[in-house]
Amino acid sequence: MSIPRITPCLIIDGKAEEATNFYVATFKNSKVHRVSRCGDAGPWPKGTVLVSAFELDGQQMLIINGGPPCEFTMAVSFSIDCKTQEEVDYFWDRLTADGGEPSMCGWLTDKYGVSWQVVPAVLPEMLADPDPAKSGRAMQAMMSMQKLDIAALQQAYDGP
Known part of the structure; x- marks a missing residue:
């Protein structure tokens, strides 16, 4: 190696x-x-x-x-790119188990104090959309969540 x-x-x-x-x-x-x-x-x-x-x-x-x-801080974290909600759920549940702590916007701290971002792959695309209404709705939805929910983010992004 x-x-x-x-x-x-x-x-x-x-x-x-x-x-x-x-x-x-x-x-x-x-x-x-x-x-x-x-x-x-x-x-x-x-x-x-x-x-x-x-x-x-x-x-x-x-x-x-x-x-x-x-000691670790959130100033350094590892981001996990997740293709599906099942991946988001798996990493979120696994890394918050046994003393890990959820935070906001897809962030968490595991039982060793390491910070992670569990991020659906579609989220950066939504947030970078040139339509400020779409990207703004996605950002607002993300800011209200702990574990990120792809369906809810998509619904907010798509709008009324």
């Missing part, structure tokens, strides 16, 4: 292995490439994952076992 020039790297407080397994299980076409574990002199118990290199549906990622005060 060659590592791309730019790879997102997350620092997870003591749960690198758990988080890696969760993300790999959540996204199809994902796999763990390499795991480095602590030896006798590591900061974590011997055998604990120190760094994991993995792939999420083609995107190379790294997770490092770290600790406080490393």
